[in-house]
Amino acid sequence: MNQIEAIYPKAIMTEQPLSDDTKLHYYDKSHNRYIAIPKEDITEKEAQLLAHFYVLMEQEKQTNQYAPLAQAWWDFLFGEGECPEAKTERVRFLYVQLSANDQSGFLEAVDTFFDYKLLVVWIGEKECLLIEEESDYPVQEEDVRIFLDVLAGDFYITGRLFLGRFSTVQLSLKAMYHNELEAARKAVLFMPEQRVMRIEMLIPQLLVVQSGGELSRLFANELALFQEDYDLRNMLQLLIQNHLNVSQTAKQLHLHRNSLQYRLDKFIHRTGIDIRSYEGAFVVYMLCLLSGKR
Template sequence: MTIIDQLTRIYPSILLQKPKNRKEAAKFQWFTTEDGDLVGIDKAALHDKEADLLSIFLTPINEKHGEPTREAQWRQILKGQDKAPDFHPPRAFRFLIFSIKDTTPDKESIQEAFQSLFPEEVPILWKNNREGMIIEEVFQENQELLTLEGIPDILMSDLYTDIRFYVSDTETHIQDARTVFLWSERAAAIAADYHLGPVVSSIEILPYLFLDSLNREDWNYMKRTVFSDMDEEKELLDTIRVFLESGSNTTLAAKKLYMHRNSLQYRVDKFIERTGLDVKKFEVAVPVYLALLQMEQ
């Protein structure tokens, strides 16, 4: 039995969509479920203690004269529904999908911390107590987007919990919002599976998208083909990974690894000799790099 079925048994007058008449809508207390569904319960049948209890497993929507909040309007759009008549679309937007390591800080404290990062209030859609999404909207022509570098560290010092973000591309067409949202949710899940950094962009996720599509049999064959008996050569494999991440630039890779350029070149040549894979060639470097990423997991 779903949560909506249970609520319907307790509150037979429950509504699952808002009446167009604002006065009628104002007679109900509105909530969203963990799945993002909208529910309205008649205020006359709802006591204060019951409302507090419902707020534990439902997200209350603060009403202003019966109008849906910005969050509720965005939920409609992301579910593929027509946008509300009074929804004013931004010039551009992007999704910041967040995940919280633990639930020690209460949701209100986290919400307040998120809002403090922006000059204006932003919609925040919660999926559950540990996951959700900030929608960063652009309304002004010269409005700057939030720079997330260092933000997880700031939040860690304030909230004492690890918060990670996946940042979508900036979009300008509201009709593409649902498509971008669904893609972003998948990308955020991949970032979590591969334990990527605290802030991950859509570009950074692309190699892992290919890895995620490989089944176990394909990966085992790829590993055997690329590395054969090199499982124990971690230092050499790490060198090749950094070399490829540096655009096959020997000087740059040597600086990252704090080693002499000639020493790095020796390791690259050693890898080529042992595997027969010339990682200096682009068409060889790509599958080798993907295999190295997979081996790290």
């Protein structure tokens, strides 16, 4: 807390949240306090970094939602409203961050692309939720990628989307929402190159942050190898992301399958890490992430 006050002299620490649109508001779980920092004193990058350590609180009330049901969801998630009823037992949230404040254009894109209704709830000028009721045909990751391409190509809006998980419609959904929102904002910070993110993609990133020093000490030689040979690191990371499918990875890298297999066998022989095992693949993936951050 003293460090925050030293960096931001105008920051205010309170026991209860303030209502002030000129400030960014954070909640410090460890001290059960709220931090308010003037917007003009903090850069966008600093705001994202602080959101990793504290919970960013949205202060702007969205009283101009485009549908009464959207307003009811906002009142439930951010106010004292009751949990709205849904047609299905479970729902999930898709968290969207946009490059431009064009809410009408985004709504048009959603209605045009998706065959079924997704409820849009605005939680900021360039940030919203898509609430999806569970069905036999849920939104897939590939659907989201195509939608973002359409959004950029036809509406000139770039976006990132974090896929939440389906959960039962009940009061505990509010707590799950805030946990997922915090995870979504961390994912944007740690994976800026990713347009579509899921919570399982974030966990290795968090582990790298927490255990990077230990990994560096235990696998110094492998880290040095990855930093010298970017192609090797890229190959191994892509292989793991492709579920160790050598043929698919070789095709994407424009390599002959035997050439990729030779490099893979050479890596296993040199390091003693069997990437074909779950444990080996996990360690190598963590090292690839750590090496990439460096």
